[in-house]
Amino acid sequence: MDSTMPFALLLALLVPTLLHFVIRRKYSSYNLPPGSLGFPLIGQSISLLRALRSNTDYQWYQDRIKKYGPVFKMSLFGSPTVLMAGPAANHFVFSNQDLIFTQTKAINTILGRSILTLSGEELKRVRSALQGYLRLEMVTKYMRKMDEEIRMHIDLNWVGHKTVKAAPLAKRLTFDIICSVIFGQGIGPIREALATDFETLVQALLSLPVNIPFTKFNKGLRASRRIRKVLREIAREREAALQQGHSSSADDFFTYMLVLRSEGTHSLTVEDIVDNAIVILTAGYGTTAVLITFLLRYLANDPDILGKITEEQEEIARRKGPNEPLTWNDVSRMKYTWKVALETLRTVPPIFGSFRTAVKDIEYHGYHIPKGWQVFTAQSITHLDGNFFSDPVKFDPTRFDNQTSLPPYCFVPFGGGPRMCPGNEFARTETLVIMHYLVRQFRWKLCCEEEGYRKDPVPIPVLGLPIELETRSPPEYAHA
Numbered sequence: 001m002d003s004t005m006p007f008a009l010l011l012a013l014l015v016p017t018l019l020h021f022v023i024r025r026k027y028s029s030y031n032l033p034p035g036s037l038g039f040p041l042i043g044q045s046i047s048l049l050r051a052l053r054s055n056t057d058y059q060w061y062q063d064r065i066k067k068y069g070p071v072f073k074m075s076l077f078g079s080p081t082v083l084m085a086g087p088a089a090n091h092f093v094f095s096n097q098d099l100i101f102t103q104t105k106a107i108n109t110i111l112g113r114s115i116l117t118l119s120g121e122e123l124k125r126v127r128s129a130l131q132g133y134l135r136l137e138m139v140t141k142y143m144r145k146m147d148e149e150i151r152m153h154i155d156l157n158w159v160g161h162k163t164v165k166a167a168p169l170a171k172r173l174t175f176d177i178i179c180s181v182i183f184g185q186g187i188g189p190i191r192e193a194l195a196t197d198f199e200t201l202v203q204a205l206l207s208l209p210v211n212i213p214f215t216k217f218n219k220g221l222r223a224s225r226r227i228r229k230v231l232r233e234i235a236r237e238r239e240a241a242l243q244q245g246h247s248s249s250a251d252d253f254f255t256y257m258l259v260l261r262s263e264g265t266h267s268l269t270v271e272d273i274v275d276n277a278i279v280i281l282t283a284g285y286g287t288t289a290v291l292i293t294f295l296l297r298y299l300a301n302d303p304d305i306l307g308k309i310t311e312e313q314e315e316i317a318r319r320k321g322p323n324e325p326l327t328w329n330d331v332s333r334m335k336y337t338w339k340v341a342l343e344t345l346r347t348v349p350p351i352f353g354s355f356r357t358a359v360k361d362i363e364y365h366g367y368h369i370p371k372g373w374q375v376f377t378a379q380s381i382t383h384l385d386g387n388f389f390s391d392p393v394k395f396d397p398t399r400f401d402n403q404t405s406l407p408p409y410c411f412v413p414f415g416g417g418p419r420m421c422p423g424n425e426f427a428r429t430e431t432l433v434i435m436h437y438l439v440r441q442f443r444w445k446l447c448c449e450e451e452g453y454r455k456d457p458v459p460i461p462v463l464g465l466p467i468e469l470e471t472r473s474p475p476e477y478a479h480a
């Protein structure tokens, strides 16, 4: 045996025990939740990350809930953390005013002064501006651009191909859509470089903030500088156009935010507007790409559901002229397709959970949560709970036939409360338009039936979901 082994074992036993006593002393007057903080800094982070990667996170939560109950403490990503399980816990985490978004050093440094890092009145103003930009009425205006991007992408990347990898294609498509909306026109040739830089930036958001060459954090920081440079130039151009009265449309994000500033709605500088554009771009493509990827994965194995979706989409197509773009009216008819998407979000939520930090001592179910501690709620805990969704492992879109019968806060793919995802209408619209064109043009088979997926931290099939494509003829199908 290695001579350092007994020492390491001793340390492994001693450190958590010592920490336990230190915490007990420090919070002697508190009724802390049960559980263990584990090793300092590391805590249960590696164990949870491992469970996410092997897609056993649901079991990971359940094992601990069985042991400690639905509220328990642990240590995640360097902070003491309380996991809370159940709809009431979701409501508490999403709505409590004394809980703020957890701001890691990586997020603060890479994303700058954005909606994710602001607080107080400034946060309210920025949140309301972003919500305004992504509200339904605005999304209907973006539909033409979405429709155009989607058709172009399919012609270029799907038509004529025998096999494609669905996951990277879905990511690229959702990235192109959000770019074309946020920037308006004029970034065509630099999209490629931006797409690569955004991938590097996203990878760095959960990294350790070690700024030495070749670390994820360092690469992310450099990518964010390059992105900022490009976006700053575009923002300044739009500002100059606006000042000279040349701006014809307020649909691009920069012009929209600059107009709101001139009306006194917020006081963000150009630099801040750039930071918020980076957040919308970052939040707005990987998540929807997961939904598209897993929709394709489920539909490959379920000809009945695919048949029903196709019927719905063909019916919509029959009312339109050839090559006529989809409108909001068309999307609002895609009710069944959206139920299938909701069931996909229930079974594979793109965001595995939400973290908040207590700004003062708070209490939940008789337990004290000290100031500075994190709280954490995981979506799969309620999404896969048989008390709310009967036979929860079954893929069954009909459970969304009557959505109002679901207890509040048990289905939370877009979060909830004042920080609920402002991009949900955007995500819904692009998902439905993408599915309209894909199901009408193609049938597909999984190249690898056994392909699993990991959460890294967003769910991704391990091989990127290679699928075999077959082109179908829409008119023939429509009249079958």
Ligand code: HEM
Residues within 6 Å of the ligand: 115, 116, 127, 130, 134, 178, 279, 280, 283, 284, 285, 287, 288, 291, 349, 350, 351, 353, 354, 355, 412, 413, 414, 415, 416, 418, 419, 420, 421, 422, 423, 424, 426, 427
């Ligand atoms: C299926 C797709 C999507 C899912 C499942 C999703 C999920 C979520 C969730 C769960 C949150 C809240 C996190 C929390 O409370 O801890 C969130 C926040 C956010 N999402 Fe989405 N999202 C999606 C698409 C989008 C899109 C398309 C955009 C933009 C175009 C977007 C922009 C944002 C922004 C800016 C926030 C932060 C809100 C704030 O800080 O107040 N999301 N999203």
